[in-house]
Amino acid sequence: MHVIIVGAGVVGCAVAYELASGGATVRVIDARGSGQGATRASAGMLAPYIEGHSTALLQLGVRSLAEYDRFVSRVAADAQRSIEYRRTGTLQVARTDEEARALERHGRALAESGATATLLDGREVRRYEPALATNVRAALLIPPHGYVRVGALMDALVDAAVSRGVQLSVARAQRIARVNGRVAVETAEGTLAADAVVLAAGSWSGGIPVDAAAAPVRPVRGQLLQLRLPRPPLSRVVWGSGGYVVPWEDGGVLVGSTVEEVGFDESVTAEGVRRLLERGERLVPALGAAVFEEARAGLRPATSDELPIIGASTTMRGVFYATGHYRNGVLLAPFTAVMVAELLLGDRERPELELVRPDRFGL
Ligand SMILES: Cc1cc2nc3c(=O)[nH]c(=O)nc-3n(C[C@H](O)[C@H](O)[C@H](O)COP(=O)(O)OP(=O)(O)OC[C@H]3O[C@@H](n4cnc5c(N)ncnc54)[C@H](O)[C@@H]3O)c2cc1C
Secondary structure, three states, X not given: OEEEEEOOOHHHHHHHHHHHHOOOXXXXXXXXXXXXXXXXXXXXXXXXXXXXXXXXXXHHHHHHHHHXXXXXXXXXXXXXXXXXXXXXXXEEEEOOHHHHHHHHHHHHHHHHOOOOOXXXXXXXXXXXXXXXXXXXXXXXEEOOOEEEOHHHHHHHHHHHHHHOOOEEEEOOEEEEEEEOOEEEEEEOOEEEEEOEEEEOOHHHHHHOOEOOEOOOOEEEEEEEEEEEOOOOOOXXXXXXXXXXXXXXXXXXXXXXXXXXXXXXXXXXXXXXHHHHHHHHHHHOHHHHHOEEEEEEEEEEEEOOOOOOEEEEXXXXXXXXXXXXXXXXXXXXXXXXHHHHHHHHHHOOOOXXXXXXXXXXXXX
């Protein structure tokens, strides 16, 4: 089977890798090369018990987190590269009584759903993370969470995909149509035809109509800082009400993130950087002395119900969607790839596809 994937972000590349591993002939096209969209700005947190704002999203996130060990070790082995991936947990912190009460409720709900989470008081929190601000009065420790360093993951994913025969090229898709019994992707450089096409163009997916149907995905900008200290200030990801801090092993520290409805504007702004510097320092005061390395911005692909769109198009045979992953594309990429690959290659429908069906948006 010959498959074209439109979009070389973490989702498109993971799908390409999985399909090629299953024996498909895969070509990925991207308007600007791999990993240049939202993926580039991602913090790489793997935290479904914090980000799972609905039962369906929680279910998908937990399922994808369960794939991560295997996914990273397969990609690293095929690429012959190492990927920084740690499951050191997250600490979700509270600085006010109200936040502490909300954490307690969240901890109870998690315990009832069978997840492991431990509520810590201020003294215990500082035993775990001495660099945290002294006004932190409680925290929820969620051990299964973690992070992956997204730049390293993308480099490895591209190499692993290529090692499985995937071809990557730069081309801008304009439209998808059916021509002579095949699916055709019209690009500025000409038309490419395949047995199947997977639309994985993140926030830009709606601009590539499938005949008349356009995926209702809108861009939500997020800005993120990359700072550096001589040593990691924390041993796990820390979440506060206004932001989060991700410590890498080499002293790199990510501080995120803003949530802005500004259309297709990928700029970093002075206001965004200022707010993130303040939030980071409020959580970890030592960040005031950090070296400023970079600020990045990305457009999270959001849908109206905050769930991705994954599965077969009901309006055009041979077209599949893998888009709309909003705040969790890195977390959800491995399971998205498994679901899409099984659907295309084995005609097997995982039950979770019911949660993310394209036809809920008439696609
Ligand atoms: C600040 C920030 C922090 C985040 N933190 C996390 C996190 O901690 N954990 C997590 O799981 N998620 C996080 N996310 C969300 C995550 O980054 C996204 O959900 C994910 O990157 C989406 O991946 P994607 O491959 O669908 O889209 P993208 O990475 O945006 O890739 C889409 C690709 O399509 C290409 N494209 C666009 N138009 C065309 C066209 N016409 N033809 C061909 N190609 C085209 C683009 O060039 C791009 O490369 C974060 C996002 C942001 C912005």
